[in-house]
Amino acid sequence: MMIDISRQLVSYVDHLGKDASHYVLIADEGGQHILLSHANIYLSKNTGSSIKTSMRYSGLIAMFYRFLSRQDKYAGISVAQYHPIVDNDDIKRWQVDRQRARVALKSASPTSETIFEDAKLVLSMFHWLNRNGYVTNVNVNLKTWVANSKSDDMLNYLQSRETVKIDSNSIRVLDKERRQKVKKSLITKEEIRELIGSFSDPVYGEMFRLSLGTAMRPMELCQFPYYGSGKNCHIMPFSSMSKGERTAEYTTVGKGNKTRTIRVNIKDLEALERNYIQPYYRERAEKYEVRFGHKCPLSQLFLTKRGIPVTPENIAVRTHAAKVAAMTSNSNFRESISFYDARHWWPTQFLISFFGQKLLTETTDVLFAACAEVLRNQMGHDSLETTYNHYVDLARVVLMAHNGMVNELVVEKGESVEEFMDRLKVDRNVPVDVADE
Template sequence: MLDISRQVISYVDHLGKSTSHYVLIAQEAGQRILLSHANIYLHRETSASIKTSMRYSGVIAMFYRFLSEQDKYVGISVTQYHSIVDNDDIKRWQVTRQRARLESDSAGPVSETIFEDARVVLSIFHWLNSNGYATNVNVNLKTWVANFKSDDMLNYLQSKETAKIDSSSIRVLDRERRQKTRKSLITNDEIRDLIEAFSDPVYGEMFRLSLGTAMRPVELCRFPYYGSGKNAHILPFSSMGKGAPTVAYTTVGKGNKTRTIRVNTKDLQSLEWNYIQPYYRERVEKYEMRFGHKCPLSQLFLTKRGTPVTPGNVAVRTHAAKLVAMSRNPGFRESISFYDARHWWPTQFLISFFGGDLLTKTTDVLFAACAEVLRNQMGHESLETTYKHYVDLARVVFMAHKGMVNELVIESGESVEEFINRLRLDTNVPVEVADDEE
């Protein structure tokens, strides 16, 4: 098998920008060889996030090791792999990983992970094709996708194994994996500790807004200073005037799907007090100095350097803040991530919507009453299974603190900060909740 290692490099690029990303180094014929094409891709596409660079470089290294064991690549230098790979190689890699998983009866990697890793590989060849490098991969074809539940694929897998293989065995393993990746509801103290631990307050305010809206990082990064079109009514709180306690906001989320959610105006007020008034003007000036033009009104969240916040920034800064929070508070859990805001939102919404009915009505009745609201706000296509876990979680919280109901989404709403302050003791005991699609 090919000996290929990864290493982080940091340097100042030709534009004077400090850059860090992973590079891949192969051992071949007693020499250390930089994989130039892959490394240029890692520089161009992943230098904004060291976490992304780590993931992508790991996937590329895994794929190259697989290629090195195929007859087709015997005697071929690793420096030429990129020009020989075709769609069938990518599909064969997926099949090999699924076979190894079935042979070992392992819960991971799940089918979705295998597919997503293959999509990372495809993105490399898309970049190579777009930049004038010759490859044999057609990124417009779907032949690189291995459908593990098709009859042809199942028959092939079964012919290679001693045990019977059917689609249910794959589904069972996927479910087992999901059961092993359970998360806990973030506590009020952990929310406070995480927000205070961010080195740049912009990330704390984005986390607070996610708590109040269930928006994903990619959606938060697109939230405007002044909205336009359907969002023309989205303004800094002081410019909006008095109106309903919540406003509609149309966002483009996962898979470029559009949905309309509700945003509490008190959360917009908190956003103005804690971010816009003290920081926004200075950051806009830095943006103009850096890029040579005024910051568009569609861009609200900027870093200390005046650059637009990206989802990669959010991931890296949240991880750094978590380490700080853990050092300050030994009880802060290592499993906490930015996406915990999306687990928190549906729980407090259900408490708000149903109150005491959570303890007296069946899950099916509750689901029928508010499924559409949750589907819109969370952006889930299929919600029922995940929803039932959130109902159970909300019941636990409500039983512990009966009579305290948050009204964030309905008309006489509270902001996230008011909810946390009023229910200060409500969710400071971690409660298990099944992971969702994130």
């Protein structure tokens, strides 16, 4: 019989005097509420600075523990004593169980890749427990990784340093290792328009469009203001902004509570006002005031039909529903499409627009030295190598496949999302290996 595990958000000041907030897991076992102490210690030490991360980690750990409670191996054992019994085979069986459930529901998600990445996250918890003196039965292998920094130009940006990473081969079960890389490709113009048109609420389509033009993550989009303040005091509806500049700086707080300044194309802000602010915002702000008893703050731009602020979780759910609708109406729409395809699309657009034909002739080191800092700032990656490896090859493949558009792309600077889509006639998929973040 599966146990019930609930989550509760706790906030406090830690022993260093810093504010911390994270979720704790509570199991209902025989009418008693039992704190999952080891999992909760892990959550406090590793997710205390990000509620969103804590929500994800705690949800996956709770899911794994519920699965364990259904196994004969754990019959009659208190959930508080699971951690020293769990082994690598349990993590493998959990992956298989999720795969079977997906097939039974005839669902497109979670994909094998997602299931495997979730299992790696659970593995990381046991690695942390092992490392901090807690007894577990999970064997976590380690491997050493060294950044490849052979060129002088790249060394200007990358410091070659040895780090330790978890070797996840010990839990790999769904696919052969050589098939674990997922073939990704640039989302096509037709798929962009199909997805935007399939959202039941147009707010999500406009947020996707803004992500295409800025590479902002869902959590960053949800924070984008109607009227900005402080460093963002110049951010406002396009009709109220001073004209003349092609782009505007926007300071955002993203993954890991890290602040960065990105560039937003003025034409994309114009499209945002035309497609969302003018037709929808006022009515939704009024619904917000009725619902919450006070005026909608100027820091809140994106609202649902009911006047509720959009959250990253809303975006994930609504994008999946829109994808299903798009696949129903268009058999060529790929089930691998997700909201994060916008983050793959921006750097590809940037690289093609910035380098044009040089992408196919210049050495990688020269290209890296010229644009790596721009890519890192806009994408919010700590590792320049990560950004570089993900997207330069993708841009090259796309450019080679659509070489007839090169000259036009080179001469036109500062294109908006709509202009770039109209110019780059991407009518077929161009697969290349990249990785989601």
